[in-house]
Amino acid sequence: MKTWCTEAVNKITADIQRSADTHLIKLSLPALTGIDIYLKDESTHPTGSLKHRLARSLFLYALCNGKIDDSTTIVEASSGSTAVSEAYFARMIGIPFIAVMPKSTAKSKIKQIEFYGGQCHFVDCPSQMHDASVELAKAVDGYFMDQFTYAERATDWRGNNNIAESIFQQMSLEPHSIPSTIVMSAGTGGTSATLGRYIRYKGYHTQLLVVDPENSAFYPHFKKQNEATRVISASRIEGIGRPQVEASFQPDVIDDMLQVPDSASIAAILWLEKIIGRKTGASTGTNIWGALQTARQMKQSGTTGSIVTLICDSGERYLDTYYNPAWVKQHIGDTQPYLKQLQQFN
Ligand SMILES: Cc1ncc(COP(=O)(O)O)c(C=O)c1O
Secondary structure (H helix, E strand, O other): OHHHHHHHHHHHHHHHHHOOOOOEEEOOOOOOOOEEEEEEEHHHOOOOEOHHHHHHHHHHHHHHOOOOOOOOOEEEEOOOHHHHHHHHHHHHHOOOEEEEEEOOOOHHHHHHHHHOOOEEEEEOOHHHHHHHHHHHHHHOOOEEOOHHHHHHHHOOOOOOOOHHHHHHHHOOOOOOOOOOEEEEEOOOOHHHHHHHHHHHHHOOOOEEEEEEOOOOOHHHHHOOOOOOOEOOOOOOOOOOOOOEOOOOOOHHHOOEEEEOOHHHHHHHHHHHHHHHOOOEOHHHHHHHHHHHHHHHHHHHOOOOEEEEEEEOEEHHHHOOOOOOHHHHHHHOOOOHHHHHHHHHHO
């Protein structure tokens, strides 16, 4: 079995070797003189999102912990992006994969999971994903990957070209090479944990701002509004916001949090499309809103510097939802007041 495991690890590390890094895009915003905003474009990974990094790390972590053999079925609870990436790696090493997802998950993600040979198992809402995954893994004698517990520890936070190391390296020749603020949203909280730990490890003065959508337990927990927070309604921003605080979420490495209205996240992706000519997912809108609020504060206080945030995935996945005005009006609300506010940054 060790031979199979070694071969599986080699297949994944060879895939890393063949991969290029993702771009860091600089926004051109004349209204923000002396304040530079950069976007780390994670939509360009082979499986289309920042979850490509996480899936790779979770597979290597499980393989090296002896949790997977050549006949193990992998089960995962996911809002879709992680499942797409895990289906890709499961196929690479030749084992079955089942995603447990809310039935509202974007159709294009479901198609992609099936394209990579994965199966989909649907639950009514995100709060049911965990228990359904545990049960399913038991029933098929499989392994529950459990990103919401293991995301923060499966990633090499000190380096190994993790997302934080890559950002700081790509910033090195910029006018403000050490960002004043990095802005990131949280699903598992794994990416924000890696960023926050790396900033501390290197002793940078960078602030980590985590942005959270409506209907998420992370923000009230961080602000200590309610220690035992549980949110009843599901997040409407796919990939981020959770009904309960997950084990992977690390509040102690976060400097501050900002709650972003869902309509503002959608307004921000419509605004961003006009600036970069590309569609992005709604969680990118949450990130952008946070980055622009930070820029506005810096401008008001007369400070200069740089802000980095992420494009988490592409908007092509959400053409029938976030890019469909009728759907947005019915499910999210009025974006106009936020679009008006965003005009000040053009
Ligand atoms: C589209 C999207 N954006 C952002 C995130 C948040 O990333 P993390 O899980 O590292 O907190 C996720 C996670 O699922 C996601 O799918």
